[in-house]
């Protein structure tokens with residue numbers, strides 16, 4: 001809400017030490033507070049009544065179409081005979097649709113993992129040019145499926161190019177009984193204990209000017225084949241690589257989750273390069289602030305300070321803290337957030353001075369419900385606003401459209417408009433995991449009352465809108481707008 005900023009100015013009035021605040025200031029502050037309370041009581045009942053009040057504060061008509069709520073009905077196939085062990089598991093799974101999603105042999109597998117058509121920017125795609133089709137196979141300019149899972153995007157101001165970095169997973173997926181236990185397909189919620197992984201191949205990098213046609217720039221940080229004690233040895237785990245540029249050192253700095261096959265190392269690794277397309281030199285790994293660190297991301301703020309955010313204490317909480325000026329280490333400042341809430345897959349973004357974060361729950365490779373969070377200061381306190389997902393169907397909203405957050409990219413030229421990037425993991429064949437990109441809009445009020453003592457502040461609502469197909473609006477002209 002726009003008004004929030006005005007209130008903030010009134011309520012955060014400071015008197016300098018040594019100055020005596022004049023009576024009139026105190027009186028006016030009181031009047032301000034009363035006015036604020038009055039306005040608040042006007043707004044609040046509507047929130048409670050409607051449950052979902054549709055406040056359209058979208059600043060750009062171009063985005064109206066993307067804010068339409070698009071429902072999607074997925075037909076569940078009739079019950080069929082399952083092997084006895086599957087029948088036993090079934091009781092513990094929440095819905096038939098998630099059941100079908102996790103079932104390699106589901107009759108509706110093509111709904112989640114369609115084989116054809118793919119998104120092929122080099123073909124004459126006619127009316128489908130520049131359209132994103134969440135969940136479809138997405139080919140690079142060489143005609144190969146993009147391998148950039150758990151990824152993030154850097155806009156490089158020097159080359160005016162977008163670089164998409166992610167896990168290059170184009171190898172066989174194998175099961176736990178072959179090599180040590182890896183990430184569980186899902187946790188007790190689903191009653192499945194099979195564990196799968198792919199050998200580390202490295203970090204893939206793709207470049208683009210339009211966020212649709214991606215050119216493969218190769219593996220910019222490669223796995224280590226010989227040295228078994230090396231962090232990047234192929235038997236280990238490398239996840240969620242993210243790259244930012246350091247203006248002081250002129251280096252591109254990559255942070256990533258580094259682990260061993262059984263997820264006990266729980267560290268972050270750092271690599272640097274002089275060029276966005278690498279090769280990156282691997283520097284070191286560490287347990288930040290002395291804590292275990294699993295899913296993570298980094299965020300570079302407007303003032304050039306960068307932060308590391310990671311799931312810690314066995315995924316029970318998130319930790320956040322600034323990096324050193326060269327972005328190569330953490331400092332000793334750290335805050336715990338979402339303590340006991342078990343969140344992972346953090347993706348941060350900022351709009352009009354407010355920080356936002358999307359996280360997922362922890363259920364291994366199985367999808368779960370995303371939550372949106374907001375904070376006035378990046379170091380917190382952070383508040384949880386609820387699920388940002390709009391449209392699709394109930395189950396797809398409860399599973400973040402069968403995907404897990406990885407990054408949120410601002411759409412240049414349209415403040416408040418973002419691309420939500422998520423991974424639709426395919427534990428049967430991880431290399432065939434799909435990308436779910438959807439429009440994310442900040443605007444309007446929160447869709448349910450917040451757990452906040454006085455009811456303030458009212459955060460702007462964060463919405464991720466489901467679309468079977470969508471594209472960035474006319475007028476978005478890539479880097480030319482920046």
Ligand SMILES: *[C@@H]1O[C@H](CO)[C@@H](O)[C@H](O)[C@H]1NC(C)=O
Pocket residue numbers: 125126127
């Ligand atoms: C594009 O859309 C128009 C109108 O819907 C249709 O007539 C035309 O065949 C389409 N072209 C392609 C290449 O799909």
Ligand SMILES: *[C@@H]1O[C@H](CO)[C@@H](O)[C@H](O)[C@H]1NC(C)=O
Pocket residue numbers: 227228229230231
């Ligand atoms: C193997 O990797 C470890 C850890 O990075 C390193 O200390 C060691 O020197 C490497 N050994 C060889 C032979 O390169």
Ligand SMILES: *[C@@H]1O[C@H](CO)[C@@H](O)[C@H](O)[C@H]1NC(C)=O
Pocket residue numbers: 180260261262263264
């Ligand atoms: C995890 O794997 C490492 C080697 O990758 C091994 O040294 C360690 O003992 C294992 N830990 C557990 C708890 O299995």
